[in-house]
Amino acid sequence: MPAWFTAFLSAFDLAAPLALLLLPLPFLAARLLPPERMGSSGALRVPATVVMGSARGDGVAARGRGRSFLIWTLWAALVAALAGPRLVLPATALPASGREIMLVMDLSGSMERRDFAIDGETVTRLTAVKRVGTDFIRRRAGDRIGLVIFANESYVAASPSFDTNTVARALDEATIGLVGRSTGIGDGLGLALKRLVPATSGEASDIPQATSKVVVLMTDGANNAGQTTPRDVAALAKELGVKVHTIALGPRDMSNADGEQDVVDAETLREISASTGGTFFRVKTTDDLIAMADSIDAIEGGRAKAPPVPLRQDLWPWPAGLALLCAAGLLVARRKA
Template identity: 75%
Template sequence: MLSQLTAFLSAFDLASPLALLLLPLPLLAARLMPAEAAGGSGALKVPHSLVAAAARGESVAARGRARTLLIWTLWAALVVALAGPRLVLPATALPASGREIMIAMDLSGSMERRDFSLDGETVSRLAAVKRVGADFIRRRAGDRIGLVIFANESFVSASPSFDTATVARALEDAQIGLVGRSTGIGDGLGLALKRLAAPEGEGKGEGEGTPPGNSKVAILLSDGANNAGQTVPRDVAALARELGIKVYTIALGPRDLANADGEQDVVDVEALRDIATITGGKAFRVKTTNDLIAVAESIDELEGGRAKAPPVPLRRDLWPWPATLALLCAAALLAARRAT
C-alpha cells in the first residue's frame, strides 16, 4: 500500500501550481473589505421555514456550519481543478530513424497475373505485394512513410505519416483499375519525389513535420515498361539525384524484355536498373514471392540504423475530479437555498 502511494505521489504533477495561491483569497477579501458603517439601520426578515425549523428544535447554527463547509469545499475544488492536477507516466520508447520513405507501386493491369504463390496457393502479383509490402511498412515504426499508386494516372494513396499501420492498410486496400491499367513509371516516381521534396508542413498532417537530419528514400516497384504519363523515367531519376533522394527499384515478374518470348507487358529491368544507378540506390529483381520477401528484408537492413527515441511522457489529467466535486457542492448549496 505504501509503495503504491509513493508511486502515485512521484507521478503526481500540477500544470499550473501557482493557481494554489488563490486558496486564501476569500479570507483576504473578507479581511480587506470595509465593515458596515455603525449606526446603519437594517431589518432582519426571518423566513417562515427557519421559524418552523426552530420550532422543531433544529439547530440553525449547525446548518450554517454545513453551508460554510460546502462553500469552502466548492472554492478549494475549483482552485485545485484550475491548478491542473495530472499524472505523468513514462511512455515506451519507439524506434526512430529520421527517414522519410515514399513507396511508388505499379497498379497496372498486369499486376492481376497469377504467377506468384502465398501459403501454397497461386495468387496474383498484387496479392503478393500487398502481403509482403504491408509487413515491411508495419516494421518501419519510427519512419515517416507514404504511398503512391500509379498506372495511367498517379495518385497519393497515403500521405507521408508516422502512422505506419494506416499506410499499410492503404496498400492492402489498393485495387487495380483505380488509376487506369497502363504503366506510367515516370509520373509515379515523380509524384513520390514531389511529396518527399515538399517543404516542411506542406501536404503533411498536424505534427507530421520533417524530422531533423532525415534521409529521404523512394521505393519504386513495377512489373512493366513505361508506356503512359508525361515524363521520362530517366529524367525523373536525374531530378531525384539533384534532390539527394535515393531510389530503390524492384523489377517484378518472371520474365523481362530480355527474355519475353513474345509475352506482352513484361518488366523493363534495364530501365529500373538505370533509375537506381543514377540516384545511388539499388536495383532488385523479383521473380517469386521468396524473392520479394528477401528484397523487403534487404531494404530494411540497408535503411536500418534505428535507435530508441527518448520516451515522451504521457499525461493523464485529473482536473475533472475536483471540478466534479465543485459542481456537486454548488448543486447542494442551490438545493439548500431552495429548501429555505
C-alpha cells in the same frame, strides 16, 4: 500502503502548486483587516433576549457550525481546483526516423501472371507483392509513407502518412485495370517525386520536412506509356536529393527474354538506382521478394524511440464540483434561515 495508492501518489501532480498558498487567506484577512466599526452597518441590532425567545441557542449554534463548515469546504475546494490536480501517465514511446517513403507500384496487366508461389500455391505477381508489401509497410512505423500506382495513368492511392495501416490497406485493395494495363514508369516515378517534394509547387505545409526522402519503385515491365521517360525523371530525383530503390520483378528480363513479351527492363532500373544512390533488386521468386523487403527495411533503418509525450488526466473538475455543491448548500441554508 496498497499498490494502487502508491501508484496514484507517484502519478499525482499539480499544474499550479503555488495556488495552495491561497488556503490561509481568510485567516490572514480576519487577523489583518480592521474590524467593522459600530454603527457602520445597516443591520438592525436585536437584543439577545429576543433572539433567545425566538430560537433555542443550541439550534443557532448548530446552524452556525454547519454554515462555517460549508464555507471553509467551499474555499478549500476552490483553491484545490485552482492548483490543477492531475495524473501524469506514462506514454509508450513511438519509433521515429524522419523518413518519407513513397512506394511506386506497377499495376499493369502483366502483374496478373502466375509465376510466384506462396505456401506452395501458385499465385499472381500482384498477390505476392501485396502479401510482402503490406507487411513491409506495417513494419515502417515512424515513417511517413505513401503509395502511387501506375499503368497507363498514375495516381496517388495513399498520401504520405504516419498511418501505416491505412497505406497497407490501400495496397491490398489495388486492382489491375483501375488505371489501364500498360506501363508508365516515368509518370509513376514523377508523381511520387511531386508528392515527396511539395515545396517545388510553392505549397505551404504544417508538417515538418523529412530529413530523408526515398522512393521504392517496383515494376515487371518496360516503359511504354506516359509523357516522361524513366531516365529523365531519375535525373530530376538526383537533383532533388531523393533516393530511388528499384525492383525488377519477374523471372525474365530483356537480357534473357528468349522472345517473351512484356519482360522487365532491368538495365534501366539499375541505372535509376545507381544515379540516385539507391539499391537495385532483381526479384524472380517470392523468396527474393521477401529478402528484398528485409534488405530495404535494413537499409532505411535507424529508427529510434521518440521522446515519450506524457499523458495528463486533469482532476480539477472533482474539487470544482465539490465547491459547487457547497455553494448550493449555503444557498439552501440561507433560504431556510
